[in-house]
Amino acid sequence: MCKSDKKALEELSKEQLIYLIEQMDKSLCLISEACVEESKWHIESKDAVKKIREYIYSMPSLTFPEETKAYIDMKMGVISVKKYRQIIGLE
Incomplete structure (x- = not known):
């Protein structure tokens, strides 16, 4: 983690930090689901990449x-x- 990210996290209140962690956890779960869907051939690779990109962009x-x-x-x-x-x- 770079120093600027660490400093930004230190400036957050406990409630803000909890919200951020929850959002990142939610996004990571969705990314994992997209990977599983692709690995089971339920969706195309390009669709999985599109979903993953959306989930990453939704994180603060x-x-x-x-x-x-x-x-x-x-x-x-x-x-x-x-x-x-x-x-x-x-x-």
Whole structure:
């Protein structure tokens, strides 16, 4: 883990960290299911890759810690979508 990711994780509250862990665990389970589906030939390889890519993109990024904290708060219902958009500079 790089130093910037570690710093970003240290800035999260316990509730935010729990949410992040739950989301990553959910995404990893879905990725595993896509791999099993492909290995059993229930889906094509290209479809499995597409699903896996979607699951990876759905995980919150740690690149911008303030935006990540705001995103998690919005998903947990702590702040509104409007407030989140203000924080990230869309409004």
